[in-house]
Amino acid sequence: MSGPLKGIRVIEIGTLIAAPFAARMMGEFGAEVIKIEAPVTGDPIRKWRKLYEGTSLWWYLQSRNKKSISINLKSPEGIEIIKRLASNADVLIENLKPGAMEKLGLGWDVLHALNPKLTMVRISGYGQTGPYKDRPGFGAIGEAMGGIRYTTGEPDGAPARVGISLGDSLASLHAVMGALMSILRVKTGQGDGQVVDVSLVESVFNLMESLVPEYDLLGHVRERSGGALPGIAPSNTYPTRDGAYVVVAGNSDPIFKRLMRAIGRDDLADDPHFEHNDGRVTQVGLLDAAIAGWTSANSIETVLATLERANVPAGRIYSVADIIADPHYQARDMILSAELPGGVKIKMPGIVPKLSETPGQVNWQGPALGAHTTEVLTDLGFAEIDIQRLKERGVVQ
Structure with a gap:
């Protein structure tokens, strides 16, 4: 040993x-x-x-x-x-x-x-x-x-x-x-x-992050949110045209702007209401719908390639078969x-x-x-x- x-x-x-x-x-x-x-x-x-x-x-x-x-x-x-x-x-x-x-x-x-x-x-x-x-x-x-x-x-x-x-x-x-x-x-x-x-x-x-102080000071109980990340927007799981799912994390201020421009939504990128996370959280449904509309119209390969060029964190949801075949895992x-x-x-x-x-x-x-x-x-x-x-x-x- x-x-x-x-x-x-x-x-x-x-x-x-x-x-x-x-x-x-x-x-x-x-x-x-x-x-x-x-x-x-x-x-x-x-x-x-x-x-x-x-x-x-x-x-x-x-x-x-x-x-x-x-x-x-x-x-x-x-x-x-x-x-x-x-x-x-x-x-x-x-x-x-x-x-x-x-x-x-x-x-x-x-x-x-x-x-x-x-x-x-x-x-x-x-x-x-x-x-x-x-x-x-x-x-x-x-x-x-x-x-x-x-x-x-x-x-x-x-x-x-x-x-x-x-x-x-x-x-x-x-x-x-x-x-x-x-x-x-x-x-x-x-x-x-x-x-x-x-x-x-x-x-x-x-591992439960700010669960306790949120409840103690604000009376907030964090609930189930599916594939989304509560209180941080946009960060969710979105479907693609070919039946795959992609996780997109556009939740920092500069990344959000790059994401919106990558999906053709300059209007949202330039909207001052969405400049910071606290404003984006209030309209998370609108932002998720915009992203899902774009991912649903494209293949998983196109989505990943586009977001990689825009330097936006994104990843396909992997099965074990995907993991074993992935060159990065192997490397x-x-x-x-x-x-x-x-x-x-x-x-x-x-x-x-x-x-x-x-x-x-x-x-x-x-x-x-x-x-x-x-x-x-x-x-x-x-x-x-x-x-x-x-x-x-x-x-x-």
Whole structure:
């Protein structure tokens, strides 16, 4: 492993999305990630969504660069293995229900005593404190209570969801940020490790812009607005003649003028009422109708080419097929070639962000259940005969 996180050991005790995605990102930048899985079944994501020969394609992506060690956490010997791992780790990431780690004998007081330098990242629905902390919480609930679903969808329709597990992924990003800040504190000698408490609800809420002060001071409740950007005009999704859709963002003052001239509406470009955003917002319907009238009369290629020449931000709404075929994605190494067991070639997403000197990398895809159990236990000092006995007793797989 190489990268800016080389030498950082991460223990992942999590399933499905939030904790595993956070650990995956750290692994892509050089951290040694040891994923703890239950014997026999492993992480449920191994069977989620589309399967290829019995294994989820999502699994191969979500667990790349990770070492899989299968441990029975219901056994005292299994808990002792986790303690030995934590004693020599930098980060432990978990997304169990609050209190579950304590019931296992792996609470913060125990782990901190074993390893004062350890950072414990805890991802849950509502956080480790508060009246809702014991409620079950998934990413979908975080999206609902964090405010984003209320503002998503058509104005006359029901609240909608984004087509991905956004709440979980936002929690993962906050988890990585928190882990890195805590690691920096430890590595620079400013103090010991700490708990990074990440809530799914709060991770979504953190993205909700000026929602709170708008309501508190003005009594304004931001509602669903379809493809438009409320309070900023014009910025919306518009149809084209050939059935495609284009997002056009003409919402700065100079861009608005260039956009209007590009679509042949000099009258609107020169109208002093539309010189600034506050005036444009009051007539957003008129402006959207003008833009949609022009896009509807032209093909997506003509629309994009015209707006590019005018230096107006615009983009076609991409499907996955569009993404894979796009030369810019390819030039940025955002579509990588990978190999599944048996030698099957497959495309996978690239790594974000791009670091100039220590870029991330993919060394292997999601491993078989327990593929690294023997390796990891050997590194911990277990003799071969002891490892075999642990396997025979069902402590490890």
